[in-house]
Amino acid sequence: MTGHSAQMLDRLGYGETLIHRLDPRAKTLATLAFILTVVSFPKYSVAPLVPFAIYPLVFVILGQIPASVILKRTAAVSPFAVLVGIFNPLLDTAPMVRVAGVDVSGGWISFISILLRFTLTVSAALALIATTSFPRICQGLDALRVPRAFIVQMLFLYRYLFVLIEEAVRLKRARDLRRFGQRTGLRPRVAAALIGVLFLRTYERAERIYLAMCARGFDGHVRLARRLHFARTDLAFLVFSVAGCLALRVVPVVHWLGRLGESLL
Amino acid sequence: MHMADALLSPTVGTSFIAVSGSLVVYSAHRLARQPDERRVPLMGVFGAFVFAAQMINFTIPGTGSSGHLGGGMLLAMLLGPYAAFLVIASVLVVQSLFFLDGGVLALGTNIFNLGVWPCFLGLLIYRAVAGRRPHRWHGRLAREGSHGQDAHATPLRLWLATLVAVVASLELGALSVVLQTLLSRRSDLPFGRFAALMMGIHLPIALVEGAITATVVQYVWALRPTLFGAGQMHEQAAGSASARRETLVPVLISFLATTILLACVVAWFASPRPDGLEWSLAAVQEGRSATESSPLPLLERVQRKIALMPDYEFRRAADNESRGAGQTESGGESWPNVRVGTSLAGLLGAALTFVLICLVAAVLYWFRRHRGKSSA
Numbered sequence: 001m002t003g004h005s006a007q008m009l010d011r012l013g014y015g016e017t018l019i020h021r022l023d024p025r026a027k028t029l030a031t032l033a034f035i036l037t038v039v040s041f042p043k044y045s046v047a048p049l050v051p052f053a054i055y056p057l058v059f060v061i062l063g064q065i066p067a068s069v070i071l072k073r074t075a076a077v078s079p080f081a082v083l084v085g086i087f088n089p090l091l092d093t094a095p096m097v098r099v100a101g102v103d104v105s106g107g108w109i110s111f112i113s114i115l116l117r118f119t120l121t122v123s124a125a126l127a128l129i130a131t132t133s134f135p136r137i138c139q140g141l142d143a144l145r146v147p148r149a150f151i152v153q154m155l156f157l158y159r160y161l162f163v164l165i166e167e168a169v170r171l172k173r174a175r176d177l178r179r180f181g182q183r184t185g186l187r188p189r190v191a192a193a194l195i196g197v198l199f200l201r202t203y204e205r206a207e208r209i210y211l212a213m214c215a216r217g218f219d220g221h222v223r224l225a226r227r228l229h230f231a232r233t234d235l236a237f238l239v240f241s242v243a244g245c246l247a248l249r250v251v252p253v254v255h256w257l258g259r260l261g262e263s264l265l
Numbered sequence: 266m267h268m269a270d271a272l273l274s275p276t277v278g279t280s281f282i283a284v285s286g287s288l289v290v291y292s293a294h295r296l297a298r299q300p301d302e303r304r305v306p307l308m309g310v311f312g313a314f315v316f317a318a319q320m321i322n323f324t325i326p327g328t329g330s331s332g333h334l335g336g337g338m339l340l341a342m343l344l345g346p347y348a349a350f351l352v353i354a355s356v357l358v359v360q361s362l363f364f365l366d367g368g369v370l371a372l373g374t375n376i377f378n379l380g381v382w383p384c385f386l387g388l389l390i391y392r393a394v395a396g397r398r399p400h401r402w403h404g405r406l407a408r409e410g411s412h413g414q415d416a417h418a419t420p421l422r423l424w425l426a427t428l429v430a431v432v433a434s435l436e437l438g439a440l441s442v443v444l445q446t447l448l449s450r451r452s453d454l455p456f457g458r459f460a461a462l463m464m465g466i467h468l469p470i471a472l473v474e475g476a477i478t479a480t481v482v483q484y485v486w487a488l489r490p491t492l493f494g495a496g497q498m499h500e501q502a503a504g505s506a507s508a509r510r511e512t513l514v515p516v517l518i519s520f521l522a523t524t525i526l527l528a529c530v531v532a533w534f535a536s537p538r539p540d541g542l543e544w545s546l547a548a549v550q551e552g553r554s555a556t557e558s559s560p561l562p563l564l565e566r567v568q569r570k571i572a573l574m575p576d577y578e579f580r581r582a583a584d585n586e587s588r589g590a591g592q593t594e595s596g597g598e599s600w601p602n603v604r605v606g607t608s609l610a611g612l613l614g615a616a617l618t619f620v621l622i623c624l625v626a627a628v629l630y631w632f633r634r635h636r637g638k639s640s641a
Binding site for chain 2: 172
């Protein structure tokens with residue numbers, strides 16, 4: 001969890017491509033529909049999941065997201081899913097299919113399915129944040145009737161996220177400079193003291209922020225600018241994405257392609 | 266590591282989004298009832314604080330591995346249950362989007378696991394163990410106006426209260442992850458072993474987090490004693506009796522929901538069934554001796570073994586549907602008679618789809634470059 005990759009993702013969201021200009025509501029809802037469809041596949045589905053790669057691909061290519069970002073971030077967050085999924089081949093050993101004369105157990109099939117699901121859902125989320133700036137996502141959520149207090153909270157968090165991360169980095173650096181190259185890690189007591197210092201600094205910063213807001217006329221009501229327009233392109237994108245997901249879910253396209261290939265061979 | 270989308274089923278995912286979503290709405294409602302303009306920047310900045318605090322890694326004594334503060338309990342003690350819950354929810358949304366820690370659909374489950382337990386249950390436990398107005402007795406000073414309540418709230422008791430509250434919250438959070446994975450039926454991990462593993466791993470983590478939270482609170486209290494009254498001030502102003510009654514409702518709701526959930530799970534598993542790991546090991550041993558022969562006798566033997574389980578019918582139906590939709594050519598045949606046939610159609614189809622996708626990618630690249638040229 002580094003601040004640098006988060007900052008890069010943040011910067012990517014402020015681009016100006018075709019995908020960036022889509023309404024955040026359309027993108028959020030489409031991504032949610034995509035993720036729901038992908039996870040709705042039965043446990044042992046592998047081939048039917050493959051065509052779903054088109055959705056994040058469109059975002060990545062048209063949104064000009066560097067491929068390295070996707071690969072690195074996906075790999076970085078895979079441990080949990082992999083660690084849980086790896087038990088499937090160990091526990092489910094009844095053979096399910098025969099590939100080139102070798103019996104493959106159901107466990108491996110479901111594990112590969114988990115990996116595919118993971119890659120697809122993470123890429124979809126990544127595609128969303130890399131083509132939509134966070135304030136615009138919050139604007140979209142606000143237009144979707146998410147509680148105002150929650151939206152304001154997220155916007156404030158976003159505003160001070162990188163500031164506070166830098167503060168923590170400074171604290172760590174100050175401590176590291178005083179460690180004289182000690183190899184052993186931070187003791188919990190020392191960490192608690194650092195966190196305590198950070199806590200107090202944060203509280204005092206909050207007080208300063210509040211005074212600054214009052215000095216600028218804050219009266220307790222946070223007003224959000226509403227500049228979202230749901231155009232026909234946004235509607236087309238949303239309808240097309242959702243319909244595409246449903247179609248790929250219901251229609252066994254991959255199987256048909258396979259039969260076609262078989263008949264040609 | 267938060268729950269990933271890959272391990273969830275749509276039912277579990279959406280139901281937890283509904284639960285967490287309604288709790289977010291409810292908390293926003295409760296906060297709106299007692300407006301406090303100072304709270305807005307406070308909540309926002311402390312959300313950022315959680316990220317910053319999690320960067321400060323420390324080594325867990327005895328294991329050598331590194332850990333970091335979750336922060337849920339600390340927030341709850343500072344801000345009160347509703348504000349802290351909103352802050353934690355916002356932190357999880359940002360973590361999910363910017364750090365990809367936890368899926369988008371899984372936000373419902375993550376907000377439940379990491380927000381509901383510390384903010385609503387943990388805080389209740391803390392107040393129960395430490396006394397109604399524990400901040401009055403931090404350190405040696407007893408504030409004026411003490412009504413003789415909880416005069417024995419020593420620093421040790423407060424430490425203990427924090428520890429118990431944090432351990433309860435984290436253990437229940439870990440258990441919730443196990444239950445959600447189990448109910449989604451994407452993983453084969455057996456409930457008993459998985460639960461023991463998750464809850465076992467989180468115990469030392471919880472102990473250390475509890476200790477660190479307590480230390481931070483003591484540290485802050487020594488320097489700024491008034492801080493921890495902020496969250497509870499309004500409840501005191503509103504009248505202690507009614508406030509106490511009001512704060513119980515969401516807790517009761519979450520208790521009820523959890524009880525029902527646990528009851529269903531326990532009922533489902535309350536059977537004389539062998540431990541999942543032992544069962545699969547036995548199946549593997551039997552399978553090894555029969556690899557030369559056709560797989561049918563193996564499957565028959567396995568089928569006989571699990572026929573004793575009461576959930577066999579349900580399981581067979583579910584696995585039927587899932588295996589039927591998979592790669593086998595034999596389609597929707599009933600489970601004991603599954604033919605281990607070729608998967609050529611599936612593989613070929615996947616390969617052809619991959620080629621098609623590459624074509625689509627090429628077209629998209631051309632489109633992007635073409636558009637760039639024409640608009641330049």
